[in-house]
Amino acid sequence: MKKGKFISSLGIVSTAALALVACGKSGNGDNEGAKTDRKFPIESPNKTAKQGGTIKIALESDTPFTGVFNEELQNDQPSADVSSPGQESLFDTDDEYKINDKGPATLRLNRKAKTVTITIKKGVKWSDGKQVTAKDVEFAYEIIANKATKSQRYSSQFNIINGMEEYHEGKAKTISGIEMPDGEEGRVVVLHCSELKPGMYYSGNGYFCENAAPYHYLKDVPFSKLESSDQLRKKPLYFGPYEAQKIVRGQAVTWVPNKYYWRGKPKLDKIEYQVIATNSASQSIKSHKFDIARVVNSQWKEVKDTKDVNFVAQIPLAYFYMAFKVGKWDDAKSKNVMNPKAKMGDKSLRQAMAYALNTDSVYKHYTDGLSFQVPTLIPAQYGDYFDKSNKGYTFNLKKANQILDKAGYKKKGKWRTTPDGKPLTINLLAKAKTPIDEPIIQNYILQWKKVGLNVKLVGGRLAEFNSFYDKVIHDDPKVDVFLGGWTLSSEPSQAELYSEGTMQNYSRFVTPENTKLLEEMDSQKAFDHKYRVQKFHEWQKYMNDEAYVVPTYNVYQIDAVNSKLTGYSYKPSKMNNDHPLWYRVAFTK
Template sequence: MKKVKFLGSLGVVSAAALTLVACGKGSNSANTDDSKKASKFPAEVAKKEAKQGGTVKYAIETDSPFTGIFANELYTTKTDFDVASPGNEALFDVDDDYRINDKGPATMKIDRKNNTVTITVKKGVKWSDGKQVVAKDLEYPYEIMANKATKSQRYTSSIASIKGMKEYHDGKAKTISGLEMPDGENGRTIVIHYDELKPGMYNSGNGYFSETAEPYHYLKKVRFSMLESSDQVRKKPLFFGPYKVDKVVRGQSVTWSPNKYYWRGKPKLDKIVCQVVSNNSTSQAIKSQKFDVAAVINSQWKQVKDAKNTNFVAKIPLAYSYLGFKVGKWDAKKGKNVMDSKAKMNNKALRQAIAYAMNLDDVNKKYNSSLTFRIPTLIPAPFGDYFDKNVKGYPYDLKKANEILDKAGYKKKGKWRVQPNGKPLKIKFLAMQGDATKEPIYQNYIQQWHKIGLNVSLYNGRLTEINSFYDKLQNDAPGIDMYMASWSLSSEPSPADLYTEGAPFNFGRVVTPENTKLLKNIDSQKAFDHKYRVEQFHKWQEYMNEQAFVVPTNNSYEITAVNSKLTGYSVKPSDSNQQWFKVAYVK
């Protein structure tokens, strides 16, 4: 979040694991030599005979210390997800279409007649302290998500559809009635009861059940209000993946060694070191081979593409960058988004004009070697027929932007336009810090908006540090009119956890009857019919495009530089849950 979150699910991240990122998203419109080259990169390095031993250094690219929240129900940044990846294995393996299979740590059975999902963890799947993962470990994540004291962002309307979740969340019940452990807490099975099942449940990232477990025996004495800050979560977390945490240097590095209880067998590496490196230092770090695995920052591609002893793998991720408009607030008491009909940005014409004024293609060509490319819709092309190829989005058109504003009554008074009611119009734009290209890119967009007479300026006069950025968005800091952010998406394409009335991640606070209706249709019983579900996805994309509450901007090729002495590294979905288990040095 795998839905996103600034994080932005989520390896395979579950919808309950949305992830906010500082990156992009998209369809395929790039056509330069660099983008063509990227599209031909393999998704995995060549398979070669592996040897035992060695240390791999994994670059964690960020200009801020990582928050180090090593609990799937509580973290919100992709950085934390990446840092935890050597040990943080999900319950399910998937195929390359993200469909859950029985090859992973747990199996899943869907019973449409009885409206249940049964999850059974395999015997021998053990925490890094040697304890078997049990039914209570499968149940505990739901308590963490639903208990208000944890302040988890993962309590969504999807998870709340489990019987008894709302009563527990509201403090009216001490247990969640819809979670059954037929063999007791120390068994290996949990049965989840719903009023009705959803068509997306066969895919990872669907958001209706947790795809992770938490070690109840290790966490049970920690109060929910203290969980996020506890040593059990921050310093000495337990995982059942291939590697265990040896040492955490807060915000800077995590050192991992093999989990001797790992259920698939003995990992090949002696050690993995996840180490922070600043965005502006990444290209030099790749060229000097300071790291063995490092994501390529697309604006630095020209500096690294000829790096020696390096293999590149690539994919178009399930992600997107977007421009969002604040049109309401989150009502914490009611647990829902509330739109403000009088909000400055609650005018479709204004939003559309702002979108048309953005010269995305020029920016991508200049700063990102066209490895980042404009996208038209909020459902990425990698989702196949759910993606509506007929939606055109907002290609650059200053003339159209001006015409829309004129027609809507945003008249010019001197240099700047005023609101239709004649009042001055000042727009504050929240933008995130990043590599050295971010400042000129955002200043370019501001200049574009100035060209159509809109008085846009940066929120607080400067770019905002990433942790502060998301804190301000989540808490509806006053004075923010629009913002640019990114989602790393769930592998189940339903947008419900991002854009419903009850979704905390609906940062623009968009709530309309039509949006609610279309999102319900996408996840309705009728939508078990694939053709119907595709139609509803297309209608939703058309509606969101026309309303422009959230304007998708870019996606990017996601390129990773890998030491040529390594084998086993892959970005294929089917390898995501055992990626680090397979990584090894070549003999």
């Protein structure tokens, strides 16, 4: 399950995200861990399905999707959404996210031999009829690891596979640790690793890839031109239930059944994705213009009484956060490097900004209780890995002022200065996505003003999604603080988001203690569950204290689904890549 989707919206959790890290399926939660008493069904009613029909799906976004139809290179959630009818993972899971044998491939781990064996099932074919091969699995790793593709998915976690780092650094032409015992056209891949990790039995662990790429179709495209190629923009190949029939770049995609689909013919004749503006979301639900549409939570009251729809929901494994830029990504060294003179390098300043936020009350006000504050970077859906004793940063202006006073940020007029007496202006980057974004961000700026902090929006306004994404990834020097969000993996390892060697650590903080704790939670000792839980609790305490990244809130993700549809589910065993398994979705008899 994919880790590190960078959520862009405030009212819609996953309609626009950045940095689909790793190669797996995204985790979703159930209705546990919420601080409201609302309950929604997690799937549409189970009824007898019939063959045929077209469904229309609204993709609510005020920005066109980029339309990169390749999982290794996708950097925005809308592209993943519109790809979902074709983009299937190699592995299915049970409802605890443990990889099972029901998917397109099977997985076997051998701790003694330090190997991961992936076997693709016979009959799993690309939409052009060619069998998915061992080379297709290897090719996915090459796309991620080759610097010429500029994939955001590469992480130092992959270096557990022998030869991966050498290939990434350009010191080797092949990845030595990937063995194809039956040859490139065979169906077996053996990954030789330096060690196996406790999370490897579960999807989304970040140490190996969970997808394949059609080598026969893409092999003649140079890596540097892959992302912009027609093969990935106009005529993609997938081995999932549907194939792309028509793509209107950035606006719409039409899917029809993949006649070679390994599970048999899917039920629907056609799936049509269409981009609509977020301010049209509630009206499109009430008028039944679409069969599936995401509810904008600030508009819940407008749509909640709509007839002939089922509201199917989940509390996603996700959170929004405030992050402080304290360094940059060094591409030559493939690691994050902290700046000892960073403006936001003072822990006291970061903590004070966190205490000044009235997150819980403001989101409850604007979203009818469908948003709620989260205390740590490990959500409650992770069970005992979540430290329920850690209360996080609750709104406390008095404490914020005390921290700033003690740290020497003196008031000079209405604004505070730095401890050495210089003027202090903090530049905030935040996204424009829904109608409530502007008032909420202005509210935050007002709260900071109350403690004497002069916070200004980068460019004087909320950023458009693609511009926001560009500034965060490329460490724009104008950005001191940014407001982002992740959808997380079902396997709770944090190395892929916050380690020294991952691009997704957008705050760019690197400390010996953080590195130590991340390594301990994924160590051989961590095969002992109690030990691993202890390390997760230590990490949450450390991260909250350091406040490089401060979690703010999570939301209910609600879809309005035509009551004539069945098979639409957010149960982990019935999902694929953070979406319902589309081959199961059908009209009822």
